[in-house]
Amino acid sequence: xxxxxxxxxxxxxxxxxxxxxxxxxxxxxxxxxxxxxxxxxxxxxxxxxxxxxxxxxxxxxxxxxxxxxxxxxxxxxxxxxxxxxxxxxxxxxxxxxxxxxxxxxxxxxxxxxxxxxxxxxxxxxxxxxxxxxxxxxxxxxxxxxxxxxxxxxxxxxxxxxxxxxxxxxxxxxxxxxxxxxxxxxxxxxxxxxxxxxxxxxxxxxxxxxxxxxxxxxxxxxxxxxxxxxxxxxxxxxxxxxxxxxxxxxxxxxxxxxxxxxxxxxxxxxxxxxxxxxxxxxxxxxxxxxxxxxxxxxxxxxxxxxxxxxxxxxxxxxxxxxxxxxxxxxxxxxxxxxxxxxxxxxxxxxxxxxxxxxxxxxxxxxxxxxxxxxxxxxxxxxxxxxxxxxxxxxxxxxxxxxxxxxxxxxxxxxxxxxxxxxxxxxxxxxxxxxxxxxxxxxxxxxxxxxxxxxxxxxxxxxxxxxxxxxxxxxxxxxxxxxxxxxxxxxxxxxxxxxxxxxxxxxxxxxxxxxxxxxxxxxxxxxxxxxxxxxxxxxxxxxxxxxxxxxxxxxx
RNA sequence: GCGUUCGUGGCUCAGUUGGAUAGAGCAACGGCCUUCUAAGCCGUGGGUCGAGCGUUCGAGUCGCUCCGAACGCACCA
Numbered sequence: 001x002x003x004x005x006x007x008x009x010x011x012x013x014x015x016x017x018x019x020x021x022x023x024x025x026x027x028x029x030x031x032x033x034x035x036x037x038x039x040x041x042x043x044x045x046x047x048x049x050x051x052x053x054x055x056x057x058x059x060x061x062x063x064x065x066x067x068x069x070x071x072x073x074x075x076x077x078x079x080x081x082x083x084x085x086x087x088x089x090x091x092x093x094x095x096x097x098x099x100x101x102x103x104x105x106x107x108x109x110x111x112x113x114x115x116x117x118x119x120x121x122x123x124x125x126x127x128x129x130x131x132x133x134x135x136x137x138x139x140x141x142x143x144x145x146x147x148x149x150x151x152x153x154x155x156x157x158x159x160x161x162x163x164x165x166x167x168x169x170x171x172x173x174x175x176x177x178x179x180x181x182x183x184x185x186x187x188x189x190x191x192x193x194x195x196x197x198x199x200x201x202x203x204x205x206x207x208x209x210x211x212x213x214x215x216x217x218x219x220x221x222x223x224x225x226x227x228x229x230x231x232x233x234x235x236x237x238x239x240x241x242x243x244x245x246x247x248x249x250x251x252x253x254x255x256x257x258x259x260x261x262x263x264x265x266x267x268x269x270x271x272x273x274x275x276x277x278x279x280x281x282x283x284x285x286x287x288x289x290x291x292x293x294x295x296x297x298x299x300x301x302x303x304x305x306x307x308x309x310x311x312x313x314x315x316x317x318x319x320x321x322x323x324x325x326x327x328x329x330x331x332x333x334x335x336x337x338x339x340x341x342x343x344x345x346x347x348x349x350x351x352x353x354x355x356x357x358x359x360x361x362x363x364x365x366x367x368x369x370x371x372x373x374x375x376x377x378x379x380x381x382x383x384x385x386x387x388x389x390x391x392x393x394x395x396x397x398x399x400x401x402x403x404x405x406x407x408x409x410x411x412x413x414x415x416x417x418x419x420x421x422x423x424x425x426x427x428x429x430x431x432x433x434x435x436x437x438x439x440x441x442x443x444x445x446x447x448x449x450x451x452x453x454x455x456x457x458x459x460x461x462x463x464x465x466x467x468x469x470x471x472x473x474x475x476x477x478x479x480x481x482x483x484x485x486x487x488x489x490x491x492x493x494x495x496x497x498x499x500x501x502x503x504x505x506x507x508x509x510x511x512x513x514x515x516x517x518x519x520x521x522x523x524x525x526x527x528x529x530x531x532x533x534x535x536x537x538x539x540x541x542x543x544x545x546x547x548x549x550x551x552x553x554x
Numbered sequence: 555g556c557g558u559u560c561g562u563g564g565c566u567c568a569g570u571u572g573g574a575u576a577g578a579g580c581a582a583c584g585g586c587c588u589u590c591u592a593a594g595c596c597g598u599g600g601g602u603c604g605a606g607c608g609u610u611c612g613a614g615u616c617g618c619u620c621c622g623a624a625c626g627c628a629c630c631a
Contacts (some may be wrong), residue, residue: 031571032571033588034570037570037571038574039574039575039576039577040574040575042587043574047574049573049574050614052573052611053573055611062611085574086573086574087573087574087611088573088613089573089574091574098580132631140589157565159617169631172630172631173630173631174631199629199630202629206597219568275566287629288629289629290629296558296620300556300557300627301627303628303629304628304629305629306629307629310628313628313629313631314630314631338625339558339559339624339625340626341625341626341630341631342557342558342559342625342626343557343558343625343626343627343630344626346557347559366558366559366625367558368559368622368624368625369577369625371624408567409567409568410566410567411567413558413559413560414559414560414567415559415560415623415624415625417565417566417567419566419580422566422580425594426592427579427591427593428579428592428594429579429593430593431579433593434579434593434594436590436593437593437594438594440593441590441593442589444590445590446590446592447590450589453567453588480592484570490570491570495567496568496570497568500576501580502578502579506578509594509595510594510595510596512590512594512595513594513595513596514595516588516589516590517590519590529620544590553591554590554593
């Protein structure tokens with residue numbers, strides 16, 4: 001926000017002038033000036049602890065420093081007053097005109113409010129979900145999908161250049177397993193007696209896949225030799241599973257810019273990466289296998305990259321994959337992994353360091369586990385399939401909006417207790433309905449206004465007519481939005497936006513109680529209607545970052 | 555045993571590079587609909603921030619120790 005820059009600029013000039021005047025000791029190592037919105041509104045619109053932070057450098061008491069800064073800027077027109085409080089906080093009270101001007105700017109920006117200027121950063125890539133194409137997505141993937149897509153949206157709103165990617169684990173044992181499982185179901189459905197593979201996938205979705213194949217192609221693969229049939233069924237099952245993944249994700253408001261197949265890394269890119277590491281001495285041979293010297297970079301033990309039988313491990317492919325990602329020119333790579341993969345971080349980073357990349361540019365976000373509760377009881381995983389409720393079932397039960405909001409309302413590194421009953425409730429107890437209701441109410445106001453011939457038209461609203469707390473509190477909540485996006489982006493923290501949307505809705509509901517829009521004077525009604533419009537845009541935008549819809553009516 | 559994350563009112567959780575009297579929702583209790591959706595609003599009660607020590611002008615936030623929970627510790631992915 002411009003005002004913030006204005007205040008920070010003024011403080012800088014004041015400090016400089018105080019130093020030049022010999023009032024403050026000269027220094028070029030001053031702390032950054034951070035403005036925050038104070039915890040209570042009696043403390044003004046913005047405050048800074050700069051005087052406290054810099055007390056040591058200036059060797060002066062914080063209050064004295066604050067006084068010196070204050071006297072040098074307090075006459076500025078955009079400022080109402082500055083107060084020094086507590087141990088040396090400086091509280092800035094903006095002139096109302098500035099607030100009205102900010103509001104007018106936001107009003108002018110229309111639906112673009114919330115899109116921050118481009119940062120012109122080196123592109124960031126974020127990889128998430130990356131589930132095996134061997135079954136349906138479950139709720140754990142759902143949390144990852146919600147978090148990843150929200151983080152992408154937030155980073156883009158903050159002005160970063162971001163690309164999202166899904167890494168398809170379509171090579172290795174699990175694909176053979178998929179083929180064997182579908183094969184068994186295929187034969188079973190065609191009346192053959194077969195033993196189900198030992199580590200096969202027991203889910204009902206495997207039967208569905210086999211059924212689809214029979215529906216389309218009949219029993220034409222029955223007579224083929226086992227080997228050949230497995231190969232064909234693997235391809236068919238893979239295509240089906242991948243299509244299912246894409247369908248579920250799309251329904252869950254998740255779209256990827258690119259889908260990267262692990263198969264494209266085998267064998268050339270994997271071998272090339274191994275060769276480089278070998279040449280650099282980071283990989284050695286022991287017991288017939290090839291090992292990565294990851295202990296050197298803090299891992300607990302060295303890791304096998306190529307097995308005794310000559311087959312590369314998952315790690316080998318992952319090294320080749322991350323090498324490829326770095327080589328594509330991304331400045332930052334973000335991986336969103338389930339917390340159960342945390343042991344993997346050290347080895348991948350070790351390999352990247354050995355390959356000459358800066359491992360700090362690979363940020364791995366860990367997502368904690370989800371527990372579902374229904375009727376106050378933990379919903380247990382199925383014993384036979386070892387799987388929890390699928391994402392598809394969850395969407396059917398509670399709806400996409402509620403599912404996404406509930407996944408996003410907690411910080412990603414906090415375990416999530418998902419209350420299915422609460423998510424289903426269509427009442428104010430349910431935060432997502434509470435927020436959506438605020439938006440629906442706003443749309444309703446516009447419908448009502450139109451009926452009495454009131455609309456925004458082209459005349460600029462006279463915002464200065466709004467002087468009550470209910471109005472000004474709502475305005476200041478809206479003014480916080482860009483900052484909130486900035487912070488949510490910097491911290492990869494969608495829950496900040498979830499909370500912000502809730503707080504904004506609450507502020508609006510209070511305003512709605514205190515301030516009528518229809519039936520007040522024409523100019524005041526116009527100004528309030530404009531504020532309502534801005535509020536509606538902001539709620540819609542913040543819900544949009546979360547991938548939650550903003551209904552016109554409820 | 556080692557590692558990662560977490561431990562904040564009865565429950566689920568926020569808490570902005572360490573800052574001003576620790577905040578919400580749910581649950582409990584009491585009010586508010588002849589006027590723009592009561593799917594709402596207003597109010598009350600409830601917390602030694604797991605325990606201890608340390609760093610600091612100042613610690614829920616940083617460090618160490620301990621206790622507790624989840625997850626992980628494969629030549630599986």
